[in-house]
Amino acid sequence: MQSTAKAGPSHESVVTNGNGNGGAKSTPPTQRTALILYGSETGNAADLAAELASLTTRLHFRTTCQDLDSVSLRDLLKPTLIIFVVSTTGQGEFPQNARLFWRRLCSSALKAASLRKVRFVSFGLGDSSYPRYNVAHRMLCARMLQLGAGEVFERGEGNEQHPEGHSAGFREWIVGLREKIMQSFPLAEGVTPIADDVFLEPEWKLELATTDGTNGVMEGNVLPLRVANGHKSEPSSAAFSSKLDGTTGVVPNEDILPVKGAFTARLLSNKRLTAPDHFQDVRLLDLQLEEPYDYYPGAVAVVYPKNFPADVQDFIDLMKWQNFADKPLNVISTASKQLSPSPLRHLDLTHTHLTLRWLLENVLDIMSIPRRSFFASLAHFVGTATEDEAYQRERLLELANPELIDELWDYTTRPKRTILEVMMDFTMLKIPFEYVLTVLPMIKGRQFSIASGGAQRLDEGGSSMRVELLVAIADPPSPIIKYRRRYGVCTRYISSLQPGQQITIGLQPGYLDVKAEEMSVPILMIGPGTGVAPMRSMIHQRLAWARSMGLRTAGKRLEGDVLLFGCRSESADYFFKDEWHDLVEREGLTVWTAFSRPQTSTNAGVAGATDGDRTATRKQYVQDKIHEHASRVHEMLVKQNGKVYVCGSSGNMPKSVREAIADVFVECGASMAREQAEAYVDVMERDGRYKQETW
Template sequence: MERAGHDNASLAHSGKNTHIPQKQSKPRAALILYGSETGNAQDVAEEVGRMAERLRFDTTVLDMDTAQLKDIVKPTAVIFALSTTGQGEMPQNARLFWKTLLSGALKSGILRRVRFSSFGLGDSSYARYNVAHRMLCGRMQQLGAQLFSERGEGNEQHPEGHSAGFREWIVSLRQGLLDSFPLPNGVEPIADDEFLEPKWKLELSEHVSLANGYSHAPDSTNGDAAAIVVTGDLTNGHAIAKEEDVVAQNEPSPALMPVKGAHVAKLVANERVTTPGHFQDVRLADLRLDDQVSYGPGAIAVIYPKNFPGDIQEFIDLMGWQSVADKSLALRPNTNHDLGQSHSPSPLRHLDLVNVTLTIRCLLENVLDIMSIPRRSFFASLSHFANTDNEDSAYQKERLLELANPELIDELWDYTTRPKRTILEVMMDFTTIKIPWQYCLSVLPMMKGRQFSIASGGHLKTDDVGRTRVQLLVAIAEPPSPIIKYRRRYGICTRYMASLRAGQELAIGMQEGYLDVRPSELAVPVVMIGPGTGLAPMRSMIWQRLLWSQTTEFKAGGKGRLDGDILIFGCRNEDGDYFFRDEGETFQSQHGLTVLTAFSRDKDKPRQYVQDQIRQNAHQIRQALLERKGKVYVCGSSGNMPKGVREALIEILSMKQEQQGFMGREEAEEYLDHMEKQGRYKQETW
């Protein structure tokens, strides 16, 4: 649907809204595109979609790579939600779209009909904060697209995360949509307290019998009217355990949901690598893939977690879904929803469901994130199922509306984030609310895959029989709650991983990551800074550099093939959580790697962090970076660590050293910025 009145030349970015009311001769359509690595930008996009739908836009929410350039010139408005990852890179599911936008064949003004706005999600602990979002905005305007509402940005380092910036921006976005694309006379936005019918809805399915014993569902990922009907007893060729057997033992089913593009991995070992008395359980998971998958240092494995049967049954009981929990379901386009011109994709499009029995229990185990901390939009959805029939119901509805109110963000924080209260626990409080099972895919959040840096590299990437080997260093998360004491807190994915035993299978995705380490780097030394589980990608790099040096013409200039390379590792205790200690000593004694350690909680040693080791070894690190033009890699927890590392590097670069000259602080900051632009300073934190 093309719109008239957009033939103006490209507007220079002024940071101001450019409200130009449009004549509405055709239905108002909004296309919301997201580029997301961990799911945060997708959540933002979906909330924007709900808001636009209340303004009576025909809305479609898609990942950026699903859209083509021709798709963004058709809607009335295009809205982006984009995360910045790595060193200012686009997320995996936005790279194709970005590559298309960068094409030299595109002429200035080609997107002059496009009216857009955008929200960026970034982390200010990275030097290139929200760069991907800013580049997208700049390129869109360069091609003629015009902002109808000021862009917004969220910062994960804010106490409230990106939600603080998003909460402010969506208010201005709503007004911008109304100002630039006004509703027809006499038509009002859909009230917040009016329930929006979802575009897809669950129904009980009729069993379809085919010759092979399984039903076949047509591909409905493009929003076709055909239903997704799934029955059968296999998942990727693996037998599905009977649900009643699984519930009895309170362990996730061994059956795997077939995630498109994922691999089946067998767990060979799942060993704890911290001492029994250490405060944290950290595992080294050793996996094998029959598929041949090539990966390099910095690569990421995506683990698709499962919820536990005990929690699932509790949720079923709370909702009163016992009679339908194990019945076969179909996912169909909602005939009660005015679909307009959009082709909204199935919420289960990431799964290959041809040979899967889809049930409420199956969805709660594999798809619906009932153990996550709920967002504001969840309470807004719940409020539509509340009533005022009695005093308890009226009170609970009032409380839901408070938690859904964007102006009462402190209420939401104190009730959800501070005590780490899960959706399951929320429903234990709001006992009068029953979510209709038909709508569970639109009310409950989807469970996202979790990313883990791969710890294996070099010779460790294949086993003796040629299978792909993947090792993960996983800290089992059990965060304490300052308020809720009667139930333990868990990391959803790490709890699942901790339950796995040798011989079990799990579904994993493989991604390249953003460190982009290449054999040509052997010509210069690397300074690898990886405290805690940040050691995982550093270990992968060490093994890979060793293999490259052994299989190329590279000749070590010193005592070993890793001569000049520096690893800086930090942990709490030398005995408690010094990961791969024996390996590190071997690399140091036999291959010339310099290993510097910092222990922050050893009683017989002064408290140290990785930035302290940088300062204490200033001469050696300056030599690696200034004289030999080496590289820096920083991996680990975001927040204070990467900021402290950068500050320490600035200090030692601006320190007067004999034979190495002197640069002032400003010059040292510029030198690090230049290293980053050259790809010599890379950071991967989480």
């Protein structure tokens, strides 16, 4: 396939083997090395790490990009420069793929000057609605400095609560980082950075396999992914997906996605819980696991979505890949010495017939909103021979320019424009299929808090594990693009799933860390909307613990525990209403409800709950109920040493809840000042008595 990319030095010709410690003196390109390390829970930090790897490569560093747990502390002593990109998750914890590294870094055997030769810089991703905002990143920086490492440039931080997300802070920070690297690690005389318009050959690319099923003759290291022991699976294509969905046409294929370490689950039911005329579609998914997995409250399931065949075919047609979209491919390494792992390393492709269509259906996120780096990559594949080509290339460079923030925001984020729609605009552009693993982002698994617990974790026969998920289907309107509906990539996939279908899910313990020892104290569970999912799991698990441990008498096994639930109205989206009614009557659970769009009712809330029978006529939010029941909240948390769990949407809700609880301490405490009340909440958090999980 012909490419319009500008000729330029390939990756291996730009940087070669060698080490260097950096410094004020210029370092020859053959000795400059950069190690980009990321800790990522959902993939955002990994995306930024890839962008930083491109930056250092253009500055003539031989670059390696890996997750933190893939390296040892000894590896930190080798590179000229280390760049960390770390997300903060849960209650200020490190992501799953960074925890081992953090434990190693905190070893008491390390001396104060152990890392004195290391020079590093770091960027953190966090959410300011959490009290421990970006704390994992800050702890990492502090520990590196404590061990003698030198910080080349001030640390940067991105905030998910910013209107443009974490990318706003990153765009500003990376501009300053580039300037600082140029000053701290000057290039040798006569050597200049590789220009942004020069194409860098990626370490990994695709190549068509030979028609007889054997590997073709290729340069570099070949990673065979297509054939194992002579077995070939049939290609996945739109032709094999005949099942229809009323709103979206042909649905994604039902093949099991071969994610390493994941579980296969059979869908028992996919039930809508919200009223048919309600604006939001919220589903309760009931899944049966084929393998045992013992989970507890706070655990999360990771759903791996797929793209719809019609969208995949549109993309293939736009790129003019029709003639080879279903032909077998190999993934090859182009580097003489492999630096970064394969982009498909998370998949077991031993028995997969790898094709472009399979990748577009299962791996490549063509329905996501593109990042700035995407446009920077596209600019290499459009020429300037015609006026239209020149215009489109100029436009791509504008969208890739980190200084033109508003341009990117107005074109992508504000209208929620997808990559597929971008390619419809840039008609002169054709991506060479060899580079799709580098140019197109990967589909990320989406995390959902598990809503089942206790006895609900087993099927009726007690032989198989079950997992229930409460999922709000994302169908956001676009103020600009009217002709094509907006969808959440994962929730659109979830809405198409049918009972009996098998899907791939990941399972993780989560961060709430709920234990049976907590049964000795009452808990206040605050979960508006779908935030009630982990609270439901917790309620049923505490009920099971009370029964098995004989801690409380029958009829009082949930006495003292309070669920505070908020939603729009009792009739539209009051999830598990009958279930709460039953637990109130049978086991003494207390339920407080807050309706932000109340309807006149003679039975507002749950019958038998503390709220009682009354008429609901005014808007209420969960923080209002905390004030309303101030004395009970104070007794639970101060006198009885109880615990608080807050789950749901991030943003104003968690902050308002925290402020309301501090208000209660001031109102009901013995001469407790506001500063003391806020300090008491901080102590609760440090002691594990105040936990938050929001999204």
